[in-house]
Structure formats: C-alpha cells, structure tokens
Amino acid sequence: MTRLIIGAMVRPIGAYPSGWRYPGAHRDPRGDAAVLRRTARLAEEARLDYLFFGDWLATGYDLEHQEPHLVARVDPLSAIAHLAAVTERIGLIATVDSSYADPYAVARATASIDLLSGGRAGLNLVTSADPRAAANHGVDFEVANAVRYERAIEFERVLRRLWDSFDDDAFVADASSGVLLAPGSLHPTDFRGRHLQVAGPLNVVRPVQGHLPIVRSGGSPRSQLIAAQSADLALVAANDLAHAASVREELRALAFEAGRDDRTLKVVAPVLPIIGETREHAQQFADELSELVQIAEDWPDGPPAGFPATRSLANLSPLVGVELQGVSPDLAVTPQIAAQFGATGQQLVEIVAERTGRTPGGLRPPTLRHLVVAATVNAPIIVGTAADIANEFEAWGDAGAVDGFNVLSAVQPTQFEAFTSLVAPELRRRGVLPAAYEGETLREHLGLARPESSFARPVYAGAFI
Template structure:
C-alpha cells in the first residue's frame, strides 16, 4: 500500500445516485454543469485529493433518465480536464477514453498536450465500451465482441505509450549558436503495426511531463483484469465485501508480478458512495429521502414509459424476495409475517435498508415496500453515517489490504461533497491516513508512481545487449 490512502473524486454533475438531482438544493441542470464542475474541482483540490475522475458513456437515451441521469448529457471528459488544467494547480485530472472508438494518434496528442499544460497532472482511464448505440454514433454497423475489443485495447495501450515516448527527454538541444534545435537520433517513429492498430508517428508533442500518463482501467472479466495487471497503474474494482476486495486486489497484484512488473506498480481503488451528516441518524434520514425520491412503478405517466425499468414494481420485488406480495402498496409497511417468509436475498435487503435508514420491520419507523424496491433496483456502494463512521469504513478497507484507496461517488452536489471534504477528509488526516499537503506536483507523484523509462531507449538497450 501507499503511505496514505488514495482518494479521488468521481465527478457526476447531477449526482451519482439516480435520485440525487431531486434532493432539495442539489445541482440538477446539465446546462449549468460548468459552474459545479469548477466548484467541485477546487473543493477537491482544497482537500488535497489525489485526482478528480471523469467517466464517459458514448450514447444517450430516455432509459438513462431512470437508471443513470448523469449520463444523459455531460461534458466530454478530455475537454473537462483540459479546462480544469487552467483552473486548478495541484490536483490530478483523469479523463476516460474508449479504445474502440478513439483515434489513437489524436488521443496521444490530446493527452500529452494536457499533461504539458497541467504541469504533469493528467491521467487516462481506458475503457473498451459496452454500449451498442455507440457503434451507430461512430459510423459502425455493430459493436465489436468482447475478445476483439480487448485484443485491440492491448495493442492500443502499447502503441499509445510508444507515441508518448516519441521524444526522448534530452532530444531538444536548443543550441542557439549553432542553430541545432533537436538531436534527430532522439526522435523516434512508433511503427506500431498490429492486427487492430496501426500508427507510425512520431508524436508532434514533447514527451509528457510524467513520461507517460498514469493509465487507469476497470472491469471484472478475466481479459479486463489481465489488461489492468499488465498495463494499468490504477485498477478500479467493485467488490461486494471487504473480504472479496482483499482477494481481488491480491489477485491483481499477483498477476502484475507475473507480468514482470515491480511490487507496488499497480494500485487498486474501489468506489464508495458516502452519505455524511453530523450524526448517523441524520445521515440515515438523507439516505431515506434518496430512496423515497427514486421513481417507482406507481401507475403514473412517467412509470408507464416504455423506457421505465422493469425492476421497480411490487411484482419485481416479489420475484427477488421469493414470496407473493399480493396487492401491497408502495408505501405500505412490510408486516413481520410477510418479512419472515422472505428468502435470503430478501432478508439481506431488509438488513440493508435497516442499516442505511433506521427503518425496522415492525418498528416505529417501519420498512416499506418502496424502500425495499428502491434499494434493490439501485445498488450502490453506500456508506451512511457520521464523518467518523465513514472514516472507520475507509480505514478498515485500507488497513486490511482490500484497497489502496477509493473513488468517491457523491449522491448529489454540492452539499454531500462538501460534507465529505470538510468532515471526513480532516478525520482521515487526524488519523494519519491522508496527506495534509501535497508533497509532489504530478499525478504520478500523488499516487507514488515513478516516471517510467522511455520505451524506445529501453528497446535500444536490449538490442545493444543482444
């Protein structure tokens, strides 16, 4: 693990929880995203977070209104970090790009430029994509199968790093007396010719300040984890429990070692959605309201939309909990006799609602069908509590080896992000788990990663040794 845990802010302008935009006082208008983008980045930097992270989705549609409203209309990630490079000074800036659709040379040029403009703070999350509508948006007849996409991504990463390495760090002679601007022997073609990727180079941007931008990759498939182990600096994982996360992280680090990478070369982070308030009870009230605001199948015109999710009804809940629920209404309390007939999944759902909302079957604040349906339909890595309790959760995962850090998802902006940065981060700092000041200037330094050697000079050294 690093000396301190890694903390990044995963930016979702209208909230990472689907009903977050409906919460009183929440940012909810995508047309005003630029202002909340700058505010969030500056707040994250003031808290000394490692980076702000921008995911992506290359299509839109009415179905996203219910599932992931933040995906409906959003600022392009590369444009976002380019803009923030001039607004912020120290925080890392990570954008997402899809290797299936992005032109390799263009991406290498854009990202090397942003790394230069930000003095070495850029990072790149590479994804292969899984949205069929994206194919049509990019003039393709069909979305490529998984194996093809990962074969292409592997070639893409190799060629991308070689393009970034086109210029050796001392290639610029800059001798004004002789008129010698560069040493041509230190400018390299890329000549990457594979089954899926072809590029010659060299890149017409100086080598990034960081040598190469830190590469991020997320996924659960064997090919995804292979790519992360072989090529990523930061792996994003999701795990159902701390124990599962320990195993996943250990497996990724073992795979990285098998690929010949040094110990600690691959950092592992996991998502967390903190709901923070001065007391646990107040935090539970906030999450209770978030659940209440999730649109469910209540017979309204909205719920009769063809795009409305099928898992937001009493009937769908009955299938999950394994028992008939009859004519139960959304806001009816779940009787103890009915709850006793729930299967294991149903019992876990009751426990989840109880831990996040204070609601108890048969209690003064009863569990309703609405809360069960919403919790089942909208899974989230939520941690609900006071700043100390949220810090306890992060500390336990970090010290047990479940993760090197966290991508912080905020249910709604700006209030909940302020609660995390103003209350949770200082608690982590008091415990010695997180920095109080930036020690370095680049994203690699924030993450404890060395500057890699230039690929071309390493190849030349290997060739010289025979």
Template sequence: MTDPLIIGAMVRTLGAYPSGWRQPGAHRDPANDADILRHIAKEGEDAGLDYLFFGDWLATGPDLEFRDPYLLARIDPVSAVLFLAGVTSRIGLIATVNTTYADPYTTARSLASLDVLTRGRAGINLVTGAEPRAAGNHGREVHAANETRYDRAEEFVTALRRLWDSWSEDAWIADAERGVLIDPAGLRRTDLRGAQVQVTGPLNVARPPQGQIPIVHAGTSPRSRTLAATEADLALIAAPNLADAIATRAILRDIAADAGRSPDALKVIAPVLPVVADTDDDARRIVQRLLALVPLAEGHQSARTAFPTNRTVAALADAFEVAADDGLRAAAFDEPVTAARAARLGGGGAALIERLSRIAGVGVGSGDPLTWRHLVAAHAVPAAFVVGDAGTIADHFETWRDEGAADGFNVLSAFQPAQFEAFTRIAAPELRRRGLLRSASEDAGTTLRDRLRVTSYVDA
C-alpha cells in the same frame, strides 16, 4: 509510517445516485455544468484529493433517465479535464477514452497536451465499451466482440506509450547561439503496425512532464483483469463487500507478479459512495430521502417510455421467489412491512432489510417504519452506500486499507454539490487526522504520478 490512501473523486455532475438530482438544491441542469465543475474542482483540491476522475458513455437514450440520469447528457471527459486545467494547480485530472472507437494518435496528443499544460497532472482511463448503441454513433453496424476489443486495447496502450516516448528527455536543445533547436536523434518514430492499431509517429507535442502518463483501467473479465494488472497504474475494481475486494486485489497482484511486474507497482482503487452528515442519524435520513425519491411504478410513471419493470412490489416478490400470493404483491408502496410479510421474503429479503436498517435507520418494529417503497427502491437501485458521520466514513476507509482490500478510493457523491461538500468538509478532516488523506499543503510531488506513488513505466 503508512502512506496515505490514494483518494480521488469520480465526478458525476447530476449525482451518482439516480434520485440524487431531485434533492433540494441539487445540480440538475447539464447546461450549467461549467459552474458545478469549477466548484467540485476547488472543493477537491482544497481538501487534498489526489485526482478528479471523469468517466464516459458514448450514447444516450430515454432509459437512462431512470437507470443512470448522469449519463443522459454529460461533458466529454477530455474536454472536462482541459477545462479544469486552467482553474486548478495541484489536483490530478483523469479522463476516460474508449479504445474501441478512439484514434491512438489523437488520444496521445490530447493527453500529452494536457500533461504539458498542467505540468504533469494528466491521467487516462482506458475502456473498451459496454454500450452497444455506441457502434451506430461511430459508423459501425455492431459493437466489437470482447476479444477483438481487448486485442485493440492492448495495441492501443503500446501505441500511447511509444508516442509519449517520441521525444527523448534531452532532445530539445534550444541553443540560440549555435542555432540548434533539437537533436534529431532524440525524435523517434513509433512504427507500430499491429492487427488493430497502426501508427507511425513521432508525436507533435513536447514530451509529457511525467514521461509516461498514468493509465487507469477497470473491468471484471479475464482479459480486462490481465490488462489492468500488466499495463495500468491504477486498477479500478467493483467489489460489493470487503471480502470480495480483498480477493480481487490479491488476484490482480498475482497476475502482475506472474507477468514479471512488481505487484506494488499496481494500485487497486475501490469505489465508495459515502453519504455524510454531522451525525449517523442525519446521514441515514438523507438515505431515506434518496430512496423516497426513486421513481416507482405508480401513477404516470408506469406509462413512461423505457420505465424499468423492476420497480413494483410484485417484481420484488418475484425476485425473492415468494410463492403463493396472499395479497403481498398488491401492497401499497407506503404501507409498512409487517414481520409476517418480511419473513416471506426469505434470506434475500432478510439481508436487504438488515441493510436498510443499517444505512437508512428503517426497520420492522424498530426505528422508523420500513415500507415497501424502501424495499423496492433499495432492491431496484442498489448502491454501495457508506453512511454516517466523519468517524464512520473514516472507519470504512481505514478498515479496507488495513485488511488489504484497496490502496485507495474513488469517491462518488449521491448529489452535487451538498454531498461532495459534506465529504470534503466533514469527512476529509478526519481522514487527514488519521493519516488516511494527505493535506492539500503537504508535499506530494508535482505530478499525478508522484501523488499516486507509482513508478514510471519502462517499455522493454
């Protein structure tokens, strides 16, 4: 029997699509994140998801309002998982830590504490950072170069593993009659003196129940893929289509094998942004509303600070290399796209139009009318939507598993809480029926490592 997929939720309280927060009833105030986090945790745990995943971004600015609103103001991920530790009992909790700026001892201590408090449900996502503004927030002149960041990340992983292994499994004796609390031989120093990381240890937290806490990593550069394939338990990929995902997973597994690691020890996880409803048509209408609510360069928006330059019809025409202008660039956003003008957008435009027909039910001369607003919004704010009812969503998951594209998925929700509820209440039962998702009551072991079906890392 085939194992279920690994399915977790990538938590973004303001929604994963930039206009999601504008939906009626959507969560839109970060000051009230505690309430929505409790709700997400309950929904995810009741649905049988394997983990909740919290990303991070170490800076903010007005440009994020239009590009990624969820990054403007968000709870620190380690604080978020510690908060949810007390209101959950089964689901894994994965926090992101930036190795460029974090301290390895503090990180090892925080995650070991989480693992102890949750009886083995902690996970850590290690990133090296892509936001240059983070440097100033940490007292540095510039963001470190890619090679330097990955040199530090590799040493950071070594430090974490040694610190989590400070205590032997049998070091804590607690023999009250003899007055012997520990076996000193079971408490080890770390003694790591690398070029980037120095730490002595041992760790002043009890041994994590998982021994080694599961490590997650994502990235596309050669160094990033090597780190994921050789050190991580979960490798997060960003693949725009099935073929790319199959190729990326194969590359990562090959790197793992070349390093002497079993490829099956590495689980490859793809992102998915399902828009779920009772019917495919209802789901497409939700996508239509999301596109309609993307701020475009009209009225006061064009004068806003840091407003994106690509949200005009003219920018769309330039992107598709439309030559002579017969008025196309001056088209109104809500004007229907004619067949003649659609043809002028070339192959790239044709692909975008076909995609919009599939995910939003809009078209030229068929379905609901395709407008320039649809085209500009979908091009300026792309998203890997999977749109439909429970069967459509399950088909996507099943196909990617059967074709060897992914071992699991990070589920994003366009807005909270309605779309996450739609996934857990509409799609999840069908995933369980097909054996793609275990039930909340199914015995999956007591730790996150058990749920992920990954063996414990052994430091050679």
C-alpha cells in the same frame, strides 16, 4: 494508518438515481461548468489526489431513469483541460473509449494536457459494449465488440510509443550552433497491428510524467488480466471488504505473473458515502433519497419505455419469496411480513435498516419501496458521520483490501461539500490523506515512479496478452 489514494468520481448532477430530485440539488447540465470549478476547488483544498471523469458515448430517454448522470455530460478530455487552468496540484483523470477513439489524436490531446497542467493528467481506458455508441461512430457493433479487447491492447501500446516520440532531452535548443533537436532524439512509432496502424512520431514533447497513469476498470476476467498486466490503477467494484481483498490479491498475483512489480498496480474501489453531522441525520438523508426513487408501480398504466425492469415489485417478489402483485409499493414492512421473507429478503431488510434506520416493528418501518431500492441501487453505500466514513476507509486499508477509493457524491453540491468539509479533515487527522500535497504530479500522488522511454530500454514483449 497507511496513506490511501482518495479521488473523486465527478458526476455533476449526482451519483444517486434520485439525487437530482433532492431539494437544492444541481440538475441542469447547462450549469455544469460552475459546478465543476467549485468541485475542483473544494477537492484541491481537501488534498484529494485526483478528479475522475467517466464517460458514455450515447444517450436516450431510458438513461433518465437508469443512470441520470449519463443523459448529458461534458467530454472528459475537455473537462480536465478546463480544470487544469483553474487548479494547481490535484490530478485530473479523463476516460477515453479505445473501441472508437483515434490513438494519435488521444496521444496528442493527453500529452498536451499533461504538459499544460504540469504533469497532472491521467487516462482511464475503457472498451465499449454498447450498440448505440457503435452506431454513433459509424461502426458495426458486432464487429467492434468481437475485437474490442484486442484493439484495447493495441491502443495502449500505440499510446505509450507515441508518448515516447521525443526523448526527454531531445530539445538542445543551442542558438549559437543552430541545433534545436539532438540527432536521433525523435522516434517514429512504426506500429502495424491487426486493428491499428500508426506511423508517428507524435508532434508533442514527451509528457511531464513520461507516460500518463493509465486506469483500467471492469470485472470480467479479460478486463482484470489487462489491468494486471499494464495498468497503473485498477478500478474494481467490490461488494464488501472481503470481496475487495480477494480481487486485489488476484490482481496483484496476475501482475506478478506478468513480470511486473505487483506493488506498482494500485487497486481503488468506488464508494458512495452519505454523510450527516450525526448518524441519524445521515440515515434520514438516505431515507429521503430512497423515497424519491421511482419504481415501476408508480405509473398505474405502466412505466415509460426504457424504465429498468428490475426496479419493480415484480422483480422484488422472487427475491423476498412473497407474492407482491397488486400491493402498494409504500406498504409498511411489519414484523409479520418480514417473517415471511427468505434469506435474500432478510438481507434487504438489514441493508435498509443500516442505511435508513428503518426497522420492521420500529416507529418508522421500511416500505416495499425501500427494499426495491436496496435491491437495485448497487452503489457501495456507507451511511454515517465523518468518523463512521473514516473508520470504514481505515478498516479496508488496514485489511489490505484496497489502495484507495473513488468517492461518489449522491447529491451535488451538498454531499461533496460534506465530504470535503467533514470527512477529508478527519482523514487528514488520521494520516489517510496528507496535510499538504507531497508531490507535483499525478504519478507522485499515486506513489508511482516516472517510466523510462520505451526507446531507452528493451520493450518486454510479455507485458500484454
């Protein structure tokens, strides 16, 4: 089996909408620091390649029901700086929104963290399309949204040039002659674009990795093109193995057309495993999480403001092709009811059966609530034992669908502990994960070479659109 990249996407209160409600789950962000430290320790012991911190630049009551993990979260750069001090080998990837961030400040912070961590920092660059985030930064949303991709391209260009401000051998530090810096070894950025102007040079030495590995995500054609042309890691959401393989092939083709070695673009997919000691145990766990998900009909007088409209029987009705107005969300789906469903409804029944073990006509039939959850919780879920999860990872890797996975945990800390104590040893046994870290830096974990300075070679003008 080919070695896969395995990272953990860290969400301290869990990645499943109802995960925080599960008995024993971490649910108070004021205790995030201890959870993050424990997560980092377990991940490093398991030989995971990195910890990945996403971000969101606004909050509100609506997120309580849509994406609870976004309501309150530690700043990603602060998180990886903190964890750099309590870990030794695992990579640490933080998210920065290039729509609003200052490139000089980001270059300085990331170069510093890379230096202090011994070359373990990475950067996930995103663009924002949220009016609240724009308002929080005093920016006109319509203006920012119209140019966010152009600014994103300039932002990355500036970062790379700022990181290259010092040559690798700039510091001669010859005490006898009094020469600290080699002549000509410090370079101005001199960048003037449509959206950004930065003089430089950066007042931090060149990062240990030369350039931090850059991650890009997003499913739009423009996002994918930017990822293919310049990213080191592309994070893609895939519905299934075939879809993942198609997206990876397209990204690699775009990378080749851009004039780069397409093998240097690593494609990673998010995955949410629900793990049990037996498959039945895992399905029971998934079933309990489904029953804890609230839907609109749980409030007799209507759900609270901002509640996701899709999480309702009203939304399920056209999907299954049956009128459900006035029906209880906990009505059992019998074979007679299921026989009335259209193709999408039948698919939802199959998804519920695979995840929870519930089947129409069985001892534990699914309810309409289970179908609503299957239709609206869009995480790529795998339910089963450590061997089941490892089999799925191997199947995707062997098919060339992905270069690795970003692992989400439905419930913290129990499901992350299950992954590191049960799944990770199985992956190491199969050679998917190494028995020991084989490199010192995040770039080495990802199988990427250290880039030369842009001042040491001509900059390829076609590398960005």
